[in-house]
Amino acid sequence: MLKLSQMATAVALVVAGSAAMAGEVEVLHWWTSGGEAKSVAELKKIMQGKGHTWKDFAVAGGAGDNAMTVLKSRVVAGNPPAAAQIKGPAIQEWAAEGVLANLDATAKAEKWDSLLPKVVADIMKYKGNYVAAPVNVHRVNWMWANKAVLDKAGVKSTPKTWDEFFAAADKIKKAGLIPVAHGGQNWQDFTTFESVVLGVGGAKFYNDALVKLDQKALTSDTMKKSLETFRKIKGYIDPAAPGRDWNLATAMVIKGEAAFQFMGDWAKGEFAAAGKVPGKDYICAAAPGTANAYTFNVDSFAMFKLKDAGAQKAQGDLAASIMGTEFQEVFNLNKGSIPVRLNMKMDKFDDCAKLSAKDFVDTAKAGTLEPSIAHGMAVKPAAEGAIKDAVSQFWNDDKISVADGIKNIAKAAQAQ
């Protein structure tokens, strides 16, 4: 039996111990749509379950442009969050600034090297050390369709080529419905654009033009055809698209106001949050001409160097939780993506996710797995931003000729 004074000391030790072990994590992200918010809430729950305090730092704006601007000002002010959603080559740029924490201890203990596809692990490492934890794999080259709208317009099968797509779009227009739900931000234009380039030119062309930024590919006839196809799609959107958020465009397809949307599978998170079932209420199909290729978008969190021991412990727990099986399943079920961790059971996932998982593996083998340029996976942020602007200007201004559009994009690709 402990004496009272001994007990008091023991209690004090336990309290002090847990105070040192628990910490606050401030997490910067841009997951504010219905499906996104449900997904990130799962991470919060897991962290709270470990005794940590979650400080939500959500900056609205699809694809994270606003979030990245806010992040820069916080880091410059010497007050970084504990973790931030940072992806692709941008991870390298942040790490080169010397502000990111080394996650190797967690990665080693949790065996990340054997649990991640190499293509993903490489993105998460700076000079061989892990500096970010991957969350998921989103596929970008999807086309979403409302089944009832297709039936109503007499579209018998989901279009597999761009010619079939435009034939279907004409039928939908005739039936008095909006063929394509589109929003009004440059990254949405860019998302559609990359799927068009992939569909028109194929994976090798996509890689030459939008990953290697090869000037010959960027100024080729295939790019001309891509821009012509891209512009043609604009004829099938509604006049209220400017300024519209991506999830509101998805809602148009969910409600049967529009037939199609070109968007990554975070759109599926919106269908799921609305209780819609793939195959029955809606269709997920590869964007026309892209069934044998896959543009990937891996979300990840980087941690910033912090002095407080509790905060450091919380960061380690956050990184471990992100790669844990519990989170990988529940988060991705809500988010529309697939687990990034290898060998996860897929039985709870729907057919779209199963197709994504299969195609991820198959396209990696076939050499047609490509990083998404519109979602920060393919090139450095400066070039990405410049090309995105050029593509969006072309989309929004019909007076820019295809020849000038090509020139502008090729020039933007030289941005450092």
Ligand code: GAL
């Ligand atoms: C992407 C991000 C996704 C998704 C989308 C829209 O860039 O990787 O997780 O949420 O933006 O906000």
